[in-house]
Amino acid sequence: MRIDVVTIFPGMFREVLDFGIVRRAREARLVEVQVHDLRSWTTDRHRTTDDAPYGGGPGMVMKVEPLVSAVEAIAGMGEGAAPKLVLLSPRGTPLDQPKIQELSEEEHLVLVAGRYEGVDERFVELTGAEEISIGDYVLSGGEIPAMVVIDAVVRLLPGAISDPQSAEEDSFSRGVPWLASARCAAFRRPRRGSRVAGEPRSRRHPRSPSGAAAGAAVERYRVSTKSHQLEQPK
Numbered sequence: 275m276r277i278d279v280v281t282i283f284p285g286m287f288r289e290v291l292d293f294g295i296v297r298r299a300r301e302a303r304l305v306e307v308q309v310h311d312l313r314s315w316t317t318d319r320h321r322t323t324d325d326a327p328y329g330g331g332p333g334m335v336m337k338v339e340p341l342v343s344a345v346e347a348i349a350g351m352g353e354g355a356a357p358k359l360v361l362l363s364p365r366g367t368p369l370d371q372p373k374i375q376e377l378s379e380e381e382h383l384v385l386v387a388g389r390y391e392g393v394d395e396r397f398v399e400l401t402g403a404e405e406i407s408i409g410d411y412v413l414s415g416g417e418i419p420a421m422v423v424i425d426a427v428v429r430l431l432p433g434a435i436s437d438p439q440s441a442e443e444d445s446f447s448r449g450v451p452w453l454a455s456a457r458c459a460a461f462r463r464p465r466r467g468s469r470v471a472g473e474p475r476s477r478r479h480p481r482s483p484s485g486a487a488a489g490a491a492v493e494r495y496r497v498s499t500k501s502h503q504l505e506q507p508k
């Protein structure tokens with residue numbers, strides 16, 4: 275898979291791409307991530323990416339011309355079909371695990387991070403970009419939402435996680451009904467001489483059929499305390 279990001283702050287991505295699963299996936303060539311400075315596609319001496327909104331109003335909007343030039347140039351860099359284009363936007367479709375699954379099946383993803391008061395409306399009209407929101411709140415830029423998409427997508431790529439079962443067992447991986455029963459609570463291995471409250475002595479996985487009682491006990495404990503404290507044996 276190839277992921278391209280268009281931003282005016284490419285430096286924000288350095289650390290995120292260099293740790294954990296995303297780093298390992300890049301090293302294993304499961305994904306190639308390229309972060310582009312939008313200013314490379316500006317044409318004026320000041321490399322301007324924003325402009326006053328047409329008809330007035332507060333703040334500045336991102337100019338459409340450099341954005342369109344950027345995504346057209348990037349489309350030509352990928353191999354095969356046209357890339358899936360996503361504009362991070364608080365007005366977009368709320369991001370959820372099925373959408374992440376869908377994006378992870380794309381060959382080529384282009385993520386556009388807005389700034390200022392947002393992106394000129396014509397960008398979506400001209401390019402057909404899908405607007406995606408990471409939640410009902412407003413951030414100062416689309417870089418963090420783009421990082422969220424990259425992280426969640428990359429961990430679904432085959433081979434990105436050494437034990438594929440852990441992605442299958444993630445919260446939300448089976449859609450909303452799975453949410454109701456929630457993922458089994460995660461506890462670290464108890465210290466010697468301490469145990470997770472309510473846990474039977476069995477160390478079996480809570481969702482293996484024979485470990486169902488252990489799972490129920492852990493869930494009862496989780497609901498009753500809403501915390502994961504360890505209980506010292508009496």
Ligand SMILES: C[S@@+](CC[C@H](N)C(=O)[O-])C[C@H]1O[C@@H](n2cnc3c(N)ncnc32)[C@H](O)[C@@H]1O
Nearest residue numbers: 362363364388391392407408412413415416419
């Ligand atoms: C300050 S915001 C623009 C807010 C805009 N005036 C509004 O109210 O919709 C600047 C950029 O941050 C990004 N952004 C902010 N909140 C976001 C969210 N919840 N999900 C995705 N992107 C977001 C978008 O790319 C947006 O263009």
